[in-house]
Amino acid sequence: MAKQKQKMTDDTLLNIIEREVGQASSYGGELDAQRRKALEYYNGEPFGNEIAGRSSVVSTDVMDVVEWAMPILMRIFGSGDQVGRFEPQNEEDVELAEQATDYCNYVFFRQNDGYALLRDAIKDALLSKTGIFKVVWKDDDTVERESYEGLSDEEFQLLVMDDAVEVVEHTAVGGMVEETTEVMDEEMSMVEPVPMMHNVTIMRSISKGRVDIEVVAPEEFYISRTARTIEDANFVCHRTSYTVSQLIEMGFDDADTYQSDDSQHHEQEYVARNWADDSLASKPDEETDRSTREIWIDEAYIRCDWDGDGIAEIRKVWKAGDKIILNEEVDRIPFADICPVPMPHKFYGFSMADIVMDLQLIKSTLWRNILDNIYHLNNGRFECLDGKVNMDDMLTNRPAGVVRVKEIGAVKRLDAPNIGNAPYEMLNYIDTVRDGRTGITKFNQGLDANVLQSTTATAYMQQMQSSQARIELIARNFAETGIKKMFLMIYELLQKNSDKATTVRLRNEWVEVDPASWQSKADFTVKVGLGNGSRDQNMVHLQTLAQMQEKIVAAGGMGLLVTPKNIFNTLKEIGMNMGLKNIEEYITDPEDGQVQQQPDPDAGKAQVEAMKVQVDMQKLELEAQKLAMEKQKLDFEGQKLQAEIAMEQQENQLKAAELQMESYSGRPIKVG
DSSP states (O other): OOOOOOOOOOOHHHHHHHHHHHHHHHHHHHHHHHHHHHHHHHHHEEEOOOTTTOOOOOHHHHHHHHHHHHHHHHHHHHHHHHHEEEEEESSSGHHHHHHHHHHHHHIIIHHHHOOHHHHHHHHHHHHSSSSEEEEEEEEEEEEEEEEEEEHHHHHHHHTTTSEEEEEEEEEEEEEEEEEEEETTTTEEEEEEEEEEEEEEEEEEEEEEEEEEEEEOOOOEEOOTTOOSTTTOOOOEEEEEEEEEEHHTTTTTGGGGGOOOOOGGGHHHHHHTTTTTTTTTTOOSSSSSGGGGGGEEEEEEEEESSSSSSOEEEEEEEEEETEEEEEEOOOOSEEEEEEEEEEOOTTOOOOOTTTTHHHHHHHHHHHHHHHHHHHHHHHHEEEEEEETTHHHHHHOOTTTOOOOOOOTTTEEEEEEOOTTTHHHHHHHHHHHHHHHHHOOOOHHHHOOHHHHTTTTTTHHHHHHHHHHHHHHHHHHHIIIIHHHHHHHHHHHHHHHHHSSOOOEETTTTEEEEOOGGGSSSSEEEEEOOOOTTSHHHHHHHHHHHHHHHHHHHHHHHHBBTTOOOOHHHHHHHHHHOOOTTTTGTTTTTOOOTTTTTOOOOOTTTHHHHHHHHHHHHHHHHHHHHHHHHHHHHHHHHHHHHOOOOOOOHHHHHHHHHHHHHHHHHSSOOOOOO
C-alpha cells in the first residue's frame, strides 16, 4: 500500500528555522568574535592589555591594508561602464548578447548604485571574510493623481475602463438642453442635444518591476554549518528589519500585531561596527508612533518537502517572532558571495584582516616599548637621600630647573638602558612580512624618493608585478564567484519577470530592449577591467598594437589582417584606459549606420597585381629616360662630326686658294 503524502505544517517550518538559526548562531559565535575583533582592529581600538602610565599607542595595519586594497580593486571593477559581458552561444546571437551585456550593466550601474554596491561588498569581504549580494525582483507599486477636463463620452469611458484607474471626482457638463422659440405669436419648446463633456480626477496605480540589489551586512546573514556554497545549502537566512508601515505597504495588513526582539542590535559585530555613533542608544519603552515600530524578520530560504511528494524544493519563508507570515516556492536562493582568500570545502575563508591582525598586535607592542624607552630616557627615575633634597624641587620637572640639596651627591639619576636599533629593525621586518602576506607594498602605495633612487626601472617593474599578483588573484576570486553569479541573477530575473519592452539609452543611442525575448540561459564571462596591469602598462601595449595596425594598413593589409572594426576596438580600449566611458562621442563605430562590408578575398591579389604593374611602369619609364639620354648623346656626336667636316672643308678651300694665288704670283702666299 502506497504511503499517503503528508504536507508539512507551519510548526515544522518554525522548528526548522529556529534550529538552523540556533546552529548558525553557535557556528557563528566564534565567527562573530573573529569579525568583531577585525572591526576593532580596523577602528584602532585598545587591545585591553594597556597599563596605566605606559604607552597605549595602536598601530593601524588592518586599516592600512584594507584601505590600500580598496582603490586597486575598485579600479579593476568600477573604472569602466562594463563589469560583465555575455558571450553568444551561436553566431546569430551576437547582437542579442551585446544588448544583454549593455542592459544588465545598465541595470547594475543606473537602476542600482553599482559603485556603492561594489564598494560595500568588497570592503565587507576584505574585513569580514565575505561580501554578500542579494538580488531580487521588486515590484514598485505607486499611485499617481491625474486630472482631465473636457473629455467626450468615448474618451471618458475609455479612461475608466482601465482596471488600474480609480475615479475620485467626476463632473458631467452638457446633455439634452430645452430651447424656447417664438413662431406666429406662439411659443414652441424644442429639445436640442448638446455634447456631454466630462471633468474627472482619477488615481492611477502604476506597477513598475525592477531588479533590486543590496549588500547584506555580515551579521545579518546565516547559512547552514554544513554548507560549502550557497547553491547547495539547505538553509540560508537574511535577518532584516522593517517598520510596521513598510510591512503594511507590502501587503501584511496585520503587521501591527507582529512581535519581535531587537537582539540583532546586541550582536557583537553590530556593536563593533556602530561603536562611534549613537545608533546604540537605548530606545524608549513606549513608542510614540507604532507605525515606525521596528520588527525583525527572518527571511529564510529552506530546501524542504513542503507538499509531501518526496522531493525537496526551495521555499521562501518569512518569520516574525513565532509566526509564519509568508511561505512560497522560489526558483533559486537570491544570494551571491565573494571571499578574498577562499578555503576549499568551506563556505567561510579568510579576510585580509585575518592575516594581518597578529602583526598589528606585535607591531603595536614594539611601538609601545620604543615609546616607553624614549619616555624613560627623557624623564628617568632618580634616587635621593632622605632629608637631603627639596622634594618639591625634585618633583617639579621642567627644563633648566633647580633642585636644592643639603649635600653634594644627594641626587643620582637611575639611567634606563637604550634598547638600540633592534626594535626598529623588527618593525621593518614586520612590514616586510605584512607586504608578503597581503601584496600591499610600498610599490603600489606610492614610492618615496629614497626608494626610487636606489631602485632600477627593471627591478621596480618586477616588484610592481609581483606585488600586484596577490591583488589580481583576489580580484579574480571576486570576479569568478559572487560578481559572476550576481550578473547571472540579473539576467535571469529580467528574462523571467519583464512583461514589456522598454526604451533605454545604451551606447549613446535610444534602444528598445525586450528581456522576455532573451534566451533562458546564457554563457557569461566576467571582464576584469585592468587586472593584468596598470593603466600606463596597458596604454603602452595598446599604442604598440595601434602602430602595428598602422604599418599593416600602409603595406596594403587593410581587409586581410586589419579591418576598420579592429582599429575602432583598439581606439576604444585606449579611450577606456584614458578614462573615457563613451568613446563613441569621439570616434564612430564603422558598423553604425551602414551594412558591414565583407572583405573581398581577391582584393589582396588585385592589390599585388596593381603593385606589379606599377613597378613595371616605373621600369619602362626608366628605360625611356635612358633611351632619351642615348639619343641626346648620339645627336651631340653627329653635331660634333658635322662641325669637324665643315672645318675640314673650310681648311681645304683655304689651301686651294693659296695654291691658286701662288701659281699666279710665283711666290708663297699665306691665307688666313
